[in-house]
Amino acid sequence: xxxxxxxxxxxxxxxxxxxxxxxxxxxxxxxxxxxxxxxxxxxxxxxxxxxxxxxxxxxxxxxxxxxxxxxxxxxxxxxxxxxxxxxxxxxxxxxxxxxxxxxxxxxxxxxxxx
Amino acid sequence: xxxxxxxxxxxxxxxxxxxxxxxxxxxxxxxxxxxxxxxxxxxxxxxxxxxxxxxxxxxxxxxxxxxxxxxxxxxxxxxxxxxxxxxxxxxxxxxxxxxxxxxxxxxxxxxx
Numbered sequence: 001x002x003x004x005x006x007x008x009x010x011x012x013x014x015x016x017x018x019x020x021x022x023x024x025x026x027x028x029x030x031x032x033x034x035x036x037x038x039x040x041x042x043x044x045x046x047x048x049x050x051x052x053x054x055x056x057x058x059x060x061x062x063x064x065x066x067x068x069x070x071x072x073x074x075x076x077x078x079x080x081x082x083x084x085x086x087x088x089x090x091x092x093x094x095x096x097x098x099x100x101x102x103x104x105x106x107x108x109x110x111x112x113x114x
Numbered sequence: 115x116x117x118x119x120x121x122x123x124x125x126x127x128x129x130x131x132x133x134x135x136x137x138x139x140x141x142x143x144x145x146x147x148x149x150x151x152x153x154x155x156x157x158x159x160x161x162x163x164x165x166x167x168x169x170x171x172x173x174x175x176x177x178x179x180x181x182x183x184x185x186x187x188x189x190x191x192x193x194x195x196x197x198x199x200x201x202x203x204x205x206x207x208x209x210x211x212x213x214x215x216x217x218x219x220x221x222x223x224x225x226x
Contacts, residue, residue, distance in 0.1 A: 032213055034214075036215070041219075042219060042220075043118075043204055043206075043217030043218050043219050043220050044157075044204070044206075044215070044217045045216075045217065046214050046215070049213075049214070089156070089157065091215075093213055095210075100145065100208065100210045100213050101145065101147055101159065101162050101172075102215060104156055104157045105156060106154070106155065106156030107156045107157070
């Protein structure tokens with residue numbers, strides 16, 4: 001079945017540092033890939049997505065590129081801010097069995113210090 | 115726009131009590147889902163629905179019931195609460211065309 005593996009956290013960085021959160025996946029079809037973000041006390045919200053190989057999703061300075069050859073979708077940001085402190089979830093959806101209910105990774109907590 | 119609305123936000127139950135977590139969406143989405151979030155476990159799918167009158171089990175369905183009589187509502191029922199059901203519960207909705215999940219703010223449930 002489908003699965004998503006994320007690097008374990010927490011990831012602790014100083015403000016303006018470079019961020020990478022690794023995500024790899026296993027899927028039977030050709031999935032769409034997503035990053036969702038959960039701020040403290042809130043539900044998840046979409047950060048970015050990519051629907052086919054070599055697509056780059058981007059939003060709020062975050063980027064991730066769909067790499068089919070390495071089955072990866074790593075999240076990057078060049079300069080993090082304290083306000084980026086949150087939990088980040090990688091997810092995939094491939095329409096298996098006619099359902100587009102996504103499969104989520106376990107989440108990676110990011111803590112950014114001033 | 116209201117989006118996905120979950121009630122209540124907080125709930126404390128005693129073992130063996132029953133309750134219903136409410137979820138409503140105003141985006142006319144076909145798909146709705148319930149997840150639970152526990153430390154170190156990420157999000158786990160409990161039940162989902164691909165349309166009114168259609169429901170299916172997710173990864174951790176035991177102890178929970180659902181029904182979908184309208185497009186807008188997808189309540190989650192705990193028939194006999196257990197301490198293992200202490201968790202944060204999230205409802206989400208989506209349309210297969212856009213394929214983006216919209217989440218509610220969550221219900222924090224404690225079972226004593």
